[in-house]
Amino acid sequence: MSTEHHNSTKYYVPDQSIWPIIGALALGLIAFGAGHYTIEYSNETKGFGHYVLGAGLFVLFVMLFGWFRDQINESRSGLYNAQLGESYKQGMLWFIFSEVMFFLAFFGALFYARMIAVPWLGGASNNAMTAEVLWPTFEAIWPLTTTPDGTTTQAMGWLGLPLINTAILVVSSVTLHIAHVALEQGNRGKLKLWLIITLVLGFTFLALQGYEYVHAYRDLGLTLQSGIYGNTFFLLTGFHGLHVTLGAVMLTIMAFRVFAGHFDKDNQFAFAASSWYWHFVDVVWICLFVFVYIL
Template structure:
């Protein structure tokens, strides 16, 4: 029986790649700061009307950060620098990121449920609050959605069976196409992978185009705006942030599609594709919740 040498012991372990220091995280933080300030100042009409410029500057810096950071990660991956341990680290990181996104939307759904189940009945005189309700808003009718604000602004609720239903069917279809693309990748069917991954991206862009049309309809014909009381607030915050996530997911999948067209991704190593698919399925589940609790109920 031979005693294992130090080299034999070392061969049992794979290398662990430690990336070099990068400026992209701080660049991304700066971009998000400008986006937050620009969006807030645009809504509140601060900084002499320069809010949109700050917002678009932040978006521009964010795009530069994404391009640069994606480029570095792709180069490291193609260079064979990542081990199985790095792959597990990526999976854990993506899992925690999606969990943080779940908590993000849970906060907005919590605000929606609080307004509908607690604040609105309270203003209507529930829980022995009739006297306070009479003083605050005498003619208030505790129904949802609230189509009349305390300031007298009257709106019309967005229906569920027009564009929202079409967009729901589009996103459900995109979940099927991304799954077919994933199976094709695992089976080594590159042609089917290219077609169905590209179709998924196209469906995401169609969704965003129809959502923009829905917003135009809401503003011009329904008088439904971001300042249309708590109903307008919750409607545009939930659907708007979801639309932003659809945009980000479609960008991720588009980049992966470009990589597939260049011959990247193999049946054994394709976590970038898996991460994009996880994110896309998460976006689809959030939309189903939105469709039920915002549009139908």
């Protein structure tokens, strides 16, 4: 992910690598292990699912470490040129675009549930008879905190932890921008300081979101079994949390590289790409905060 030296005049074609195969193996183990662990947890039985899941996560870590190491060594050895740098930039932009499409699909599901499914089930469009058969006591309101079996939960409000997390993530985007500007100005001390502050804010966000989930399960009765509201809430916030985790990992790697003396104002694509991703995650959270928590 880096284009630190453009010494090569030819387009660099890397040697064959085992890391894609190792990565596929890791993802397979994670999927298999997570599936079995979920079944075992639901049935309150003991099995091997958590061991397979742990092995998959470990293999994934090894793959990421090895692949990143190879990429950094290639870049630092002067094997990359400007054309390859453009390829990396286009690749990162397309990757972020694909993530935008993911979130648009999930937001689309949320709006479909709120604007079409709920009014339809409530008797809209001359559908009163069907609604009476499917769910006689249904009330067309959102958040939908009552399930068909009569279980009632509480909705997650926007004040408190959600608002604090929003402020934390917005501030982290500002601190990362300050760090990026410091890199372009060649101010290494300022770069290190504000990058570390960004990491602290990012991991604080993740810790508070974990606490929010505990609060939802323990105090509000809001779980994955809490009907369509619970499903959409955990789907959107959890998927975003996964992206924050990925962004925090990327910035952590950037921090190690910064302290190792990597990057300068002319050759810093890996840092810039990580910044793009973090700002994207920040914008998505603001949309999520409005559509999921406030509206």
